[in-house]
Amino acid sequence: MKDFKDKVMFITGAAHGFGQVIAEEGARRGMKLAIVDIDEPALKETYKNVTDAGADAIMITADITKEDAVNDAVDQTMAKFNQIDLLINNAGIALPGRMWELPTRDWEWIMHINVMSQVYAMKRIIPIMLKQKTHAAILNVASIAGLVDTPGMPSYHASKFAAVGMTEATAYDLQRINADIEMHVMCPGFVQTDLYHTENHRPAQYSDPSDPYYSSEAYMKGQQFAKYVITNGKPIDTIADTVFKALENNDFYILTHPEYNPLISDRVNRIVNNGAPDVHVMDGIM
Numbered sequence: 001m002k003d004f005k006d007k008v009m010f011i012t013g014a015a016h017g018f019g020q021v022i023a024e025e026g027a028r029r030g031m032k033l034a035i036v037d038i039d040e041p042a043l044k045e046t047y048k049n050v051t052d053a054g055a056d057a058i059m060i061t062a063d064i065t066k067e068d069a070v071n072d073a074v075d076q077t078m079a080k081f082n083q084i085d086l087l088i089n090n091a092g093i094a095l096p097g098r099m100w101e102l103p104t105r106d107w108e109w110i111m112h113i114n115v116m117s118q119v120y121a122m123k124r125i126i127p128i129m130l131k132q133k134t135h136a137a138i139l140n141v142a143s144i145a146g147l148v149d150t151p152g153m154p155s156y157h158a159s160k161f162a163a164v165g166m167t168e169a170t171a172y173d174l175q176r177i178n179a180d181i182e183m184h185v186m187c188p189g190f191v192q193t194d195l196y197h198t199e200n201h202r203p204a205q206y207s208d209p210s211d212p213y214y215s216s217e218a219y220m221k222g223q224q225f226a227k228y229v230i231t232n233g234k235p236i237d238t239i240a241d242t243v244f245k246a247l248e249n250n251d252f253y254i255l256t257h258p259e260y261n262p263l264i265s266d267r268v269n270r271i272v273n274n275g276a277p278d279v280h281v282m283d284g285i286m
Helices: 017-028 040-052 067-081 104-132 154-176 195-201 217-231 236-249 258-272 279-285
Strands: 008-012 032-037 057-061 086-089 136-141 181-187 253-255
Touching (some): 017 032, 017 086, 067 104, 086 104, 104 154, 104 181, 154 181, 253 258
Parallel strands (some): 008 032, 136 181, 181 253
C-alpha cells in the first residue's frame, strides 16, 4: 500500500500502545479512521488526537471478544465511510502463567482477544475488500512470541503462534483467488506499551475475583515480570514509522527487534534437526 490519503483504516486496540500511535500516524497521512477499543476514556484521547490532526474519524467502544460487537463496529464504519481499505488487527493482551496454573477462563480470554477477534474482523472485512475491487491491506499484530518459544507464557505463545499461522494461511488463500489484498503480520519484541495493564481491561465474562489464583504468588510474580519486560522494552516512538514503511514496501513479516533473530534461528534449527526445547540453551540466548 503506497497511498494512504483518504483511505479508511479500521483499527482495534486503538486506545493505547501500538494502536494509538498507528492511528495517529494514519491521521497525519490523511487517512479516515475507525478506531475501536474497550477502554472508552482512553479511546476518547486517541479520538481527540486524530481529529485534532484533521482526520475524519469514528470512535467505537466495543468488547471485540464478542463477534456481534465486531460486526456492529464494521457496520458503523461502513455506514460512515462506505469502504475499508486497511484493517489493523491490533488489540491483544498478555497473560503470564504456567500451563497448569493459569485458569481456564484466562486461556479463553487470551484466545478470544488475540486470535478470535482477528478472525471476526477478517471474516467480515475481507468480503468487503473483495467487493470493493480496490487495493487493500490487512495487518495482524502478533509478537515475537509467535515465532519463538520461551518459558512462563504458554497461553501467550499459543495465541501468537495461531495469529502468525492464520495470517500466513490467509495470504495463500487470497493469492489463490488473485485478490488485491496484501497480508502482513507484525511480530514485535518488548516495547514500552500499555500491555502490562492487561488486567485493567478484563471483561466481566472472564473475571472471578474469588479464584485464589489471582492472589497467589505465581500470579503476582507473573504480573511483576510483565511490568518489568514492558517498561524496560524498546521505546514506542519508532513503531508507527516501522509499520507504515512495511506497508509501503509490502513486507509480510514486520520485525522490530533484530536481536531476537538468534532465537528464531535456534527454533528453526531444532525443528529440522530433530531437536527439542532446552531451557538451558534458552537461558543462554536470553
